[in-house]
Amino acid sequence: MVDAAEDLEVGMRKPKFQTEPTLPIFLKFRDVTSKVIIKGMTSTEEKDILNGISGSVDPGEVLALMGPSGSGKTTLLNLLGGRLNRPTVGGGSITYNDGPYSKFLKSRIGFVTQDDILFPHLTVKETLTYAALLRLPKTLTKEQKQKRAIEVIYELGLERCQDTMIGGPFVHGVSGGERKRVCIGNEIIINPSILFLDEPTSGLDSTTALKTVQLLQDMAVGGKTVVTTIHQPSSRLFHKFDKLILLGKGSLLYFGKSSEAMLYFSSIGCNPLIAMNPAEFLLDLANGNINDVSVPSELEDKVQIGNSDAGKKRRKPSPAVVHEFLVEAYETRVADKEKKKLMVPTPLDEEVKTKVFSRKRQWGASWWQQYTILLCRGIKERRHDYFSWLRITQVLSTAIILGLLWWKSDSNSLKGLQDQAGLLFFIAVFWGFFPVFTAIFTFPQERAMLSKERAADMLENECCFLFPNHAHDFSQHCCCLGTRTSYWSYPDGPKEGHNSSFSYCDDLHAGWRVFCKESPSICILDPLYVFQLPHL
Numbered sequence: 001m002v003d004a005a006e007d008l009e010v011g012m013r014k015p016k017f018q019t020e021p022t023l024p025i026f027l028k029f030r031d032v033t034s035k036v037i038i039k040g041m042t043s044t045e046e047k048d049i050l051n052g053i054s055g056s057v058d059p060g061e062v063l064a065l066m067g068p069s070g071s072g073k074t075t076l077l078n079l080l081g082g083r084l085n086r087p088t089v090g091g092g093s094i095t096y097n098d099g100p101y102s103k104f105l106k107s108r109i110g111f112v113t114q115d116d117i118l119f120p121h122l123t124v125k126e127t128l129t130y131a132a133l134l135r136l137p138k139t140l141t142k143e144q145k146q147k148r149a150i151e152v153i154y155e156l157g158l159e160r161c162q163d164t165m166i167g168g169p170f171v172h173g174v175s176g177g178e179r180k181r182v183c184i185g186n187e188i189i190i191n192p193s194i195l196f197l198d199e200p201t202s203g204l205d206s207t208t209a210l211k212t213v214q215l216l217q218d219m220a221v222g223g224k225t226v227v228t229t230i231h232q233p234s235s236r237l238f239h240k241f242d243k244l245i246l247l248g249k250g251s252l253l254y255f256g257k258s259s260e261a262m263l264y265f266s267s268i269g270c271n272p273l274i275a276m277n278p279a280e281f282l283l284d285l286a287n288g289n290i291n292d293v294s295v296p297s298e299l300e301d302k303v304q305i306g307n308s309d310a311g312k313k314r315r316k317p318s319p320a321v322v323h324e325f326l327v328e329a330y331e332t333r334v335a336d337k338e339k340k341k342l343m344v345p346t347p348l349d350e351e352v353k354t355k356v357f358s359r360k361r362q363w364g365a366s367w368w369q370q371y372t373i374l375l376c377r378g379i380k381e382r383r384h385d386y387f388s389w390l391r392i393t394q395v396l397s398t399a400i401i402l403g404l405l406w407w408k409s410d411s412n413s414l415k416g417l418q419d420q421a422g423l424l425f426f427i428a429v430f431w432g433f434f435p436v437f438t439a440i441f442t443f444p445q446e447r448a449m450l451s452k453e454r455a456a457d458m459l460e461n462e463c464c465f466l467f468p469n470h471a472h473d474f475s476q477h478c479c480c481l482g483t484r485t486s487y488w489s490y491p492d493g494p495k496e497g498h499n500s501s502f503s504y505c506d507d508l509h510a511g512w513r514v515f516c517k518e519s520p521s522i523c524i525l526d527p528l529y530v531f532q533l534p535h536l
C-alpha cells in the first residue's frame with residue numbers, strides 16, 4: 001500500500017482503489033433544462049441556465065463538463081448529483097440505472113464541492129477519521145472505521161501529511177493539492193458508486209492537477225462513475241477524460257468521447273490554425289472566439305459583408321453567430337444519434353440495478369454516538385480558540401479588574417453587602433453571556449460544514465417520536481431521539497399515502513414500529529405533529 005502511495009507521489013503508477021466491490025451506477029440524462037426564477041420587487045423573471053442537455057456516463061468512465069465561466073457546468077453537476085438549488089426549476093430526465101433519483105441514493109453518491117469545506121484545526125488523519133466514524137455503516141466497529149480512514153490516507157498518498165493541520169486563512173496547513181485530496185477522501189471513504197467533483201483542479205499547478213485527475217481515473221478504473229467540471233485543463237489532462245460535455249451559454253456544443261472531440265469539430269469545419277491545446281481550442285469555440293481558428297464557409301456566409309467600396313472585405317462572425325452555428329451543428333448531426341443511445345436499457349441484472357436504491361440505510365452512527373463524535377470533533381477544532389492567549393488574557397484581565405474594584409469590600413456593612421451582591425450579579429451575567437455569545441458566533445462559521453454534512457446524509461438529522469405499537473393516544477408515550485425526521489407508529493405497520501413525504505420505515509426497537517417524515521427544520525419536539533396525524 002505504501003508503494004502505491006509513493007508511486008502516486010511521483011506520478012508513475014496508479015494505486016489500487018477499494019478492496020470491496022462498488023455497485024455500478026449508469027447515469028443517463030436527457031433534455032435536462034434548468035431555469036432560475038429571479039423575483040424582483042414588482043416582477044418575476046425567468047432565466048434559462050441549461051437548454052436541453054443530454055448525455056451519459058458509465059461505471060469506469062470519467063466525464064468532464066467543460067465550458068466558459070457561467071456556461072452552466074456547476075448547475076448541471078448539481079442537477080446530476082441530486083443537489084438542486086431551491087430557486088432552480090429543472091426539466092428533462094436524469095436516471096441512475098434507469099431509475100429516477102431517490103434519497104436512498106445519497107449514500108451511493110460522493111459530491112466534492114468547489115470550495116474545500118474542512119475544519120482548519122483538525123489534522124488530515126483526524127478529518128478522515130471523523131468522516132469514517134460518522135459515515136460508515138453502524139455494522140462496522142470503531143477500529144474498522146479508523147482502519148478505513150488510514151487506508152484512504154494511503155490510497156490518496158496523504159501519509160506524509162497525515163498529522164498536519166488542514167489549515168485556513170489564519171493557520172498554515174497542508175498544500176492546496178493535499179487539501180483537495182482530503183476533500184476527495186471525505187467522499188470516497190464510503191465507497192460511493194458515483195463521484196461528482198466541482199472543479200477539483202482549480203487553483204492547482206499543472207502537475208498537481210494532473211495527479212488529481214489521475215486519481216479520478218484510478219477511481220473510475222475501480223468501478224466508479226466519475227463526473228467532474230473542469231476549467232482550462234492542460235492537454236495532458238484533457239486526454240485523461242473518457243467523455244466530454246462542452247457547454248456554451250447553457251447549450252450543448254458537444255457530447256461524446258473526448259478523444260473524438262477534435263475530429264467532430266473538424267468535421268463541421270472548425271480547425272485550429274496553429275498548434276494548440278485541444279481544451280483551449282474548444283473553450284475558444286465555446287466562447288465564440290475564432291481567432292486562429294478556421295471556420296466553415298457557411299458560417300462566413302452568415303456574416304454581413306462590410307465596406308463595399310473597399311472591395312468586399314469580410315468581417316469575422318460575432319460570438320453569438322458562432323454559438324448559434326455550433327448549437328445547430330450539434331443538434332442536426334449528433335444529438336438524435338446520442339439520444340437514441342440513451343434509450344438502450346442499462347446492461348445490468350434487475351437485482352443489481354435496484355440494489356443501489358436499497359431502502360435499507362445503515363449509514364452513520366446512532367444519535368448518541370453522533371453526539372459524542374461531534375462533541376469531540378468540536379472540542380478538537382475549537383480548543384485553539386478556547387485556550388488561545390487572547391481568550392485567557394481576556395478572562396484574566398476581567399478577573400484582575402473585578403478584584404481591584406471590589407478590593408477589601410466590607411461585608412459587615414449593608415453598603416458593602418450591596419456591593420458584593422452587585423459583584424455576584426456581574427459574575428453571573430458575565431459567565432452566562434460569555435459562552436452564549438461564543439456559541440452564537442461559532443454557528444455561522446460551522447454552517448457551511450453543517451449544510452455539507454446534511455446534504456451528504458452524514459448526520460442523523462431526524463426528530464423522532466416513538467410510540468409503542470398499538471398506541472392510540474399519540475399525545476403520550478413519545479420521546480425525541482434526534483433532530484429532524486419524525487416517526488409515527490401505526491398498529492398494523494407502515495402505511496403509504498397518509499402523507500406523500502412519509503418515506504422511510506424501520507424498526508428502531510423491538511416492539512416499536514415507526515415511520516418518518518423528512519422536514520427541513522432542525523430538531524423540534526413538536527407536539528403539533530402529533531395532532532396532524534391522520535386518524536387510525
Ligand SMILES: Nc1ncnc2c1ncn2[C@@H]1O[C@H](COP(=O)(O)OP(=O)(O)OP(=O)(O)O)[C@@H](O)[C@H]1O
Pocket residue numbers: 036038047049067068069070071072073074075076085087231
Ligand atoms: N440562483 C441563481 N440566480 C441567478 N442566476 C443564477 C443562479 N444560479 C446560477 N445562475 C446563473 O446561471 C449561469 C450558470 O451558472 P453556473 O454556476 O452553473 O456556471 P459555471 O459554468 O459553473 O460557472 P463557473 O465556471 O464560473 O463556476 C450563470 O450565469 C449564473 O449567473
